[in-house]
Amino acid sequence: MLKPPEHQVAGHRAQDGQLGPLVDGCGIFYKPLQGDGRGDAEVAFYTSFFSHPAVPPHILSFFPGFHGTLVLPASDASGPRPHLALDDLLAGLRSPSLIDLKIGGRTWPPDCPEDYFQKCIVKDRESTSVALGFRVSGVQIQDPAGADAFWRPSRAAVKRYMVEDVRRVLRQFVSANPPSPDQKPDCALASAVYGGPDGVLAQLMELKAWFEEQTLFHFYSASVLLVYEKDAAVAAAGQQPVKSSGVRVKLVDFAHVMEGQGVIDHNFLGGLCSLIKFMSDVLNDPEAGALESIKV
Amino acid sequence: MLKPPEHQVAGHRAQDGQLGPLVDGCGIFYKPLQGDGRGDAEVAFYTSFFSHPAVPPHILSFFPGFHGTLVLPASDASGPRPHLALDDLLAGLRSPSLIDLKIGGRTWPPDCPEDYFQKCIVKDRESTSVALGFRVSGVQIQDPAGADAFWRPSRAAVKRYMVEDVRRVLRQFVSANPPSPDQKPDCALASAVYGGPDGVLAQLMELKAWFEEQTLFHFYSASVLLVYEKDAAVAAAGQQPVKSSGVRVKLVDFAHVMEGQGVIDHNFLGGLCSLIKFMSDVLNDPEAGALESIKV
Structure with a gap:
């Protein structure tokens, strides 16, 4: 029986008679x-x-x-x-926390039509793409209140994310406490999700090594999708050394992939390095983080 | 006695009553x-x-x-x-070969005025900046004909460089044979200039490691300047293992540096990685290279 996916944070949605996956x-x-x-x-x-x-x-x-x-x-x-x-990247997961990060300071390929360029450059400049080399396209985080409760900021809110919002949501994504204007994200799950030999950072470093070499494809407007389940991460966080929390790191959305023609994808690589630095900062300093409330 | 520099390949020139260095x-x-x-x-x-x-x-x-x-x-x-x-980065050199490479797929900072953005984006798209993450701003290569003879393409020619021209000029830069429509650059000096423990690549890798971490400054429209003397490189190329050829790798032009505000300079880093890949390709495959003539 085909049905719309339960957990979708970006892209077109198959609901209310709309076309979607x-x-x-x-x-x-x-x-x-x-x-x-x-x-x-x-x-x-x-x-x-x-x-x-x-x-x-x-x-x-x-x-x-x-x-x-x-x-x-x-x-x-x-x-x-x-x-x-x-x-289905969420298959087998009951309560996935997930974040969709569109990678690249530039979402338009070199030889694109003028109207596509104009549309993309406005979004790139209004979002954090230009400043950070990536932007958040969607996020949902399981709420401590229960397995079926999620914190899911509206798309309009995510669109307004500035640099500090991105920094905070990447901390909130690996926190056990719920988003709140009065509390810093506790980053309790940072080592279990971002760290460790199978964690997000280790996987992104593998991708980075490939992007430093590969000249086959240029990925415009593609996303890194990060997925994990809080229960598994909480269990992993209790262990020394931290065991795998089953985090999934995937690339998605390839409607704007171009041939690399012997040149590396410096745009995707730069954004990936920027994301890696943000996550390293969370791991290296889980106590930090501003107190400003997050846009919901 | 102050005088205009003898070897200047980019920027305003102090000649014919113009303002210059x-x-x-x-x-x-x-x-x-x-x-x-x-x-x-x-x-x-x-x-x-x-x-x-x-x-x-x-x-x-x-x-x-x-x-x-x-x-x-x-x-x-x-x-x-x-x-x-x-x-004076050329002090003490009699016949420097040099190339000025403006780094970054984007030469405009995030919050720049609209007219500056419009000016830069046109140049970025018309040059190889967008496609490669860097562009050639100027080049001079000592000619085998003599110490005071140089091959120096016109600024108009350099402005028209497309991806394959850049690939070729980075090969020509480390070749002993002169640029010619009938001959491939021989890349005879590639190991002496790009390779080795003090060569261009090793130095760019050091810079890259810093750019992966540093969030102090963002460099828009800055250049990497590469300088070496052919005599020293030819001497170095004759040695096993290759000794230092005295290559100089410097960053120049900082009129558009911004504060990093805790974010890495993904734009500069991406371009730097792209340049590194081009140079690695020259080192790994000195026999390759297209036969098309270079724009002069």
């Missing part, structure tokens, strides 16, 4: 192909990427598995439509 | 303060940078030594004018 509950995520060429571009990327002999196996695992395309009834009741069949 | 022949380079605030900004940067307790000593050496400001008769005969007194 569907999941089958058995591990597959169906993303409708957008008709303006973006859908075809994304199919072309997945096909090329997973068959490329120069992509090392440990890098493939950062990408959702690709299972071809499938014509399915669209979620907006507009009839049959081709969908990308991808791994 | 002067050298005293004793190791000091005098750069006139521009009146539009850029001059003051550059003085403020040098003052802050060289007195900053968090800048490590090995990083200071990548910057021209700063000796304060001095009022001197301007080269355009407009009368006395304050000048920055800096180390």
Whole structure:
């Protein structure tokens, strides 16, 4: 039985008769192909990427598995439509905390049409993309109140995030206490989620090493998606040394991937390095953090 | 006796009654303060940078030594004018080969005025800045014909450099044969200049390590200047292992440096990584390189 995913923080949503992705509950995520060429571009990327002999196996695992395309009834009741069949990155998780980070100070490729450039540059300058090299596209954090309770700032609020909001949400993301205007995020889960041999930082460093070398693809407007379950992280945080908390680090959204033509993706790499520095700061100084309230 | 520098490949020139820098022949380079605030900004940067307790000593050496400001008769005969007194980076060199590389896919800071943004973004898109994360601002290469003979493409030609031109000029820069439409750059001096423990790559890797951490300054529109003398490089290239060829790697032009505010300079870092990859490619595959002629 296909239905809209329960936990979706960015992108179009399949609700209220809108076009959006569907999941089958058995591990597959169906993303409708957008008709303006973006859908075809994304199919072309997945096909090329997973068959490329120069992509090392440990890098493939950062990408959702690709299972071809499938014509399915669209979620907006507009009839049959081709969908990308991808791994459901949240499969098996009951209460995932997740954050979607769009990487790159620039979301437009070098040779894009003028109207696309104009649209992107405004968003890049109004968001933290230009200043930070990345921006938050969406976030949900399991609330201590219960497994089915989540803190989920509105999209409008996330759009208004400035540098300090991003800093704070990256701390809140690994905290056990709920977001509050009166309390600093406690960063109690920082070592369990960001740290450790399988944590977010270690995985991002692997990605970084690849981006320092690879000249195959340039990723514009793609995201790093970070996912973990608080229960597992709390259990891991109680252990010495910290065991794996089952954190998932994935790249998503490839409608604007270009050929690298022998040049590294300096735009994505720079943003990735900036994100890595933010997370290192949380790990190295979990006590820090401003007291200003977070936009909700 | 103050006079215009002999070897200047970028920036305003003190010739034909124009305003430009002067050298005293004793190791000091005098750069006139521009009146539009850029001059003051550059003085403020040098003052802050060289007195900053968090800048490590090995990083200071990548910057021209700063000796304060001095009022001197301007080269355009407009009368006395304050000048920055800096180390002359070419002091002691008779026939320097040099290349000026403006680093960053973006030359405008986040909060710049709209007209400055518009001016910069056009240049960034028309040059290789957007595609490569850096662009060539100027180059001169000593010609095999003699110590005082140089190959120096016109500024208009350098402005038209596309990705393949940049790739080729970075190969030509470390070649013993002269630029020619019929011959590939031989890259005979690649290991002596780009390689080795004191070569360009090793020095750029040191800079990169600092840029991965430092959140003090963001460098917009600054350049990496690479300088070496062919005689020394040829001598070094004949040795096994390759000895130092006295290559100089310096950062220059700080009229658009901003405070980092706790964020790394992802824009400069990305461009630096891109440059590093280009140079690694020259070192790893000196036989490669297209045959197309270089724009002169």
